[in-house]
Amino acid sequence: MAKKTEITVEDKLRALFDLQLIDSRVDEIRNVRGELPLEVQDLEDEVAGMNTRLEKLTNDLESIEESIKEKKNLIEEAKGLIKKYTTQQDKVRNNREYNSLSKEVEYQELEIQLAEKHIKEFKAQIEQKSAVIEETKERLAERENHLKHKQGELDEILAETEKEEKALLKESEKYEKNIEERLVNAYKRIRSNVKNGLAVVPVERGASGGSFFTIPPQVQMEIAARKKIITDEHSGRILVDPALAEEEREKMEQLFKKVSK
DSSP: OOOOOOOOHHHHHHHHHHHHHHHHHHHHHHHHHTTHHHHHHHHHHHHHHHHHHHHHHHHHHHHHHHHHHHHHHHHHHHHHHHHHHHHHHTTOSSHHHHHHHHHHHHHHHHHHHHHHHHHHHHHHHHHHHHHHHHHHHHHHHHHHHHHHHHHHHHHHHHHHHHHHHHHHHHHHHHHHHTSOHHHHHHHHHHHHHSGGGOOEEEEETTEETTOOOBOOHHHHHHHHHTSSOEEOTTTOOEEEOHHHHHHHHHHHHHHHHHHTO
16 A cells, blocks of 8 residues: 655645735735625616615605695585585475585585595695605716716626636645644634734744744754644744745746636
8 A cells, every 4th residue: 555645834825825925816806896796786786776766756656646635635525415406405495405505515615615624635745755765866867877887887897807816716626625623723713803804924024924023043943844833823824934935925826827818
């Protein structure tokens, strides 16, 4: 049987730094998109909300128009009844019947007045809602144009970067599989807790990459020896020596050129 190749600490450090370089590249691509996807989503929600509002306002108008029709019908019915009661008054035999019909006429006249008052109020509501509808339509058109512009920007950026991002995410998954789960979990935890998502950094000018805290010379020597995984006591980041970092950057540049084609 062939002897299984043992994975050294150096191999693990290289694999982790490679994974970091790939994930950082994905972060860069997403930073290019910036807030655009969120802006587009917000605009889509705003446009949908305005369309819903327009629909409600239009339904309200239809409902008010229907109410006006009902009141106009009521007025016509009341006028018909007034005519009927007035004709009947000419044929009554006593004052009691006459007074009773007079009260009916008076009631129908009050009904007409009330209906006319309601119609006036309804027309004022129509005027107000129509103004709101026009204003909403203008704002909707402006928002739709803005959405179209932002969606165009996003589509353009996606067309340029989506293929590369997908390829890089595949590579990220592939590299993860070559690293033991414990280390991958630690890497992801650190990455989610630190600025810029940098979980694995080289020592730069005697300090942890992205940090101002100096690393003692003894620790720097241990990092350069690549015999154990060492983390920065201030940030928790995994540290690699500058030479290893440079070698892996050159190697990964070739990968990035390949996936961006």
